[in-house]
Amino acid sequence: MSAVSDSIERFIVELLSEANNVELQRNELAQAFGCAPSQINYVLSTRFSPEHGYIITSKRGGGGHITIARIVLTEGDLLRQLVTGGIGEALSLSRARAIVSRLRAEDAVSDREAALLLSAAGDNPSIPAALRDHLRAETLQKMLMDLIRATPGE
Amino acid sequence: MSAVSDSIERFIVELLSEANNVELQRNELAQAFGCAPSQINYVLSTRFSPEHGYIITSKRGGGGHITIARIVLTEGDLLRQLVTGGIGEALSLSRARAIVSRLRAEDAVSDREAALLLSAAGDNPSIPAALRDHLRAETLQKMLMDLIRATPGE
């Protein structure tokens, strides 16, 4: 049932559970999972983007490699950063998902709160498509701001 | 005697008698019952809707699947009542506030969750006024549904 990309993701997450960053070789990994090397890039860009809280660096040529590092921030920093412009004027659904999943991963929100954020940030068919990304950005930003307000200061 | 849809329904109900949720593949199931794939959607929407006490999630593409989860709330529960149709087509801001404060009073949601609900249910200036109450109803209902879905069954 589960696609190869999901397995690769789990593998990397597993590695990252033991260290804040991992270094690996694209071809080697692709071979281990029996897929095209470019699929590794697909997994990295769809599941380990900066929005997800990761930074990817790489080097080509002989001895080349890819490094995946987790961005470590305190909960307050992350929320503050998002609310003060980290979201922008428009926000695609996939970026919104990444942001929420990162908030969850950093434990800035609970499972239920993440579900509420995602739910409200989802596409709404009764809104013209051209407006959606704009509305989504506004909604998410407002929600995060209100969330901070509702949280007794630390 | 609508044989096929009823059989599919029974089959799913059977699966759900052993677990609170099942994951299946649309094409596979359709093939097993010798029907068009879209008939699976028909069965889901006519017999496993939120009004019936179920929540459906799905994913497309390689490794795609459909998950059917039972809502685990008792009859008479405010949340369930709201989700299964108690909100209606349109919802004024003041009624939305009343609903959220009742949910808070019953401890169905936390302070932070209430803040998120209110935030998303608020008036949005970039939406035409005529649409707002309709959008609000949809949004709140979807959020409550997703909230239930995110809550591990008791």
Add this chain to the structure above:
DNA sequence: TGAATCGAAGGTCAAAGATAGTCAAAGTAA
């Protein structure tokens, strides 16, 4: 030594493949 070359990585992008969703028309039963 410096430039050209070569091989070994990794990067990009668009096409093909794999699922699921929607909707309206056609079929069927009450």
Add this chain to the structure above:
DNA sequence: TTACTTTGACTATCTTTGACCTTCGATTCA
């Protein structure tokens, strides 16, 4: 008729692959 069921064409989304491109280090050649 009226409501429910079934189907299929078309759409949307996510994944996988492959051809072609870029970069880097090492080697070879003037």
